[in-house]
Amino acid sequence: MKLKRLRGIIGFSLLRLSALVVVLILSIIVFDIAIKGFRAISLTFLFDFPKEGMTKGGIFPAIIGTIFVTVITTLFSIPLGISAAIYLSEYAVEGRLTRLVSAAIRNLAGIPSIVYGLFGVVIFVQGLNFGTSVLSSGLTLGLLTLPWIIATSEEALKIVPQSYREGSLALGATKWQTIRSNVLPYAFPGILTGSILGLSRAIGETAPILFTGVAFFLPWLPSSVFDQFMALPYHIYILSTQHHAIEQVRPLAYGTTLVLIAIVFLLNLAAIIIRYRLGRKYKI
């Protein structure tokens, strides 16, 4: 009897320990980057170009490049993702085609990001002749985030109660009018949250942009969608593995990492706040 109880105590302690280890892992990662990264951050670091072979100066072009490419990703994947979700949630009837589409979305979400990179090279860089550019990278990242946007938007649409649709249809509204005025507004907070989370993932992705447009170093900012660009995640990779003076530029690598993580966290925070605030307003 005593043995049995002892086993339980040890067992539950092990479970507690494993949860603790996970918390510890995150704490180590976040604190290490926050503390060492913070020392590198200054106005010059945020708003200046890299100087003297990237051993001094800042990361301004990488910040701008990341914002630029994310804007293209957003413009491409969010409208497309939402409309695919509208089809799946509002129009599609249960059947083989719908099951096929859902299976395709799930599988797309599981494809390694580097494979999207290869696809981007063949389709955007070469096929559509966009070259290695902000546009090619933005579209590649757009494809990568698309399944995520579709899945979260579909979920947000499905939460809207059926009676909202029926009420509108009963008053003689067409399907589209119903969707526009009685479904989308209520699904909006969920769609927005999902989209922001999707973009926060795209921002940190490196593999899909490796061969589609990102540059090692550029002394100027991209001025059109057909220019190459610098990006924060790739800059971290370069500073920590490809640079000729890796130890010397380590503080810069920490600083860049902190900036990237801060952007990702802020987006996550925004998503949480939106879900909380708008979700309460619409009471779903």
Place this chain on the structure above:
Amino acid sequence: MKNKIIKAMNLKRIKEKAIYYFFFLTGILAVIILLGIFLMLLLNGLQTFRDVRFSDFFFGTVWNPSAYGESSYGILSMIVSTFMVTLGAMIIAVPLGIGAAAYIAEIASQRTRDILKTIMGILAGIPSVVIGFIGIVLVGPFIARVFGLSSGLNALNGSILLAVMSLPTIISVSEDAIREVPKEYKEASYALGANRWMTLIKVTIPAAYSGIIVSIMLGIGRAIGETMTVLMATGNASAMPHSFFDSVRTITATIAIEMGEVPYGTTHYYALFAVGATLFLISLGVNLIAEIVTSKYRGAKV
């Protein structure tokens, strides 16, 4: 008058139809993209085999495309490397993940659960390049010191990092599965005199078995396809690995390293697509197993 109304109604109907087709097209886009990716990999990848024998490609252990005159395209060592790093990751992440999931589902208070779930969300959102960076600055030196190695960039480092990356997936999916186990199962077990620990180990976790398997498959899928982390932390020596202290070069890392510099249309170029196709099929297979387990599980529950 009547004509006008009919006209207006027809216009309305046409508009609705047009809107429907628009949504339909965007809806099936996912299928087109998936098919497109598959065909792109296949068509480019198959070109490789005009110059390289099928068996040499899949069973050759030497990958040296740039060797003048006698380049070789064997991908076996990178496949072994990928599986080795993934296996190591699962050895770490599966017990830890299931343990944490059981804690969150069965022991933690609502407040602790919310906090841990938020932490899991944050961990899942950390970009892979950042995890790779941690591998270089923290895990690498740590491994080198503990095991007295000159460099800590090896398969073990990759495994630790991939474990960290797959933990959020394993924990959240397993936790859902453990929480979905009907209360009656546990109550029946208590009624038979089993204590909480026995119930958890002998009843709850076995009942959540398929969900846990799915979580592991998804974790494996994530680990196999991960690029930046292994590229940065495993040292990238392209040879057959013998132990976890060897530097390894995975499938994803090989594509990442070579794709940027390879001349268009060469055998080497096509071979990288064949490598990509292999990776695609492996991750598709892993997803498929997860799907089959999920659908069986759903079927059994209804």
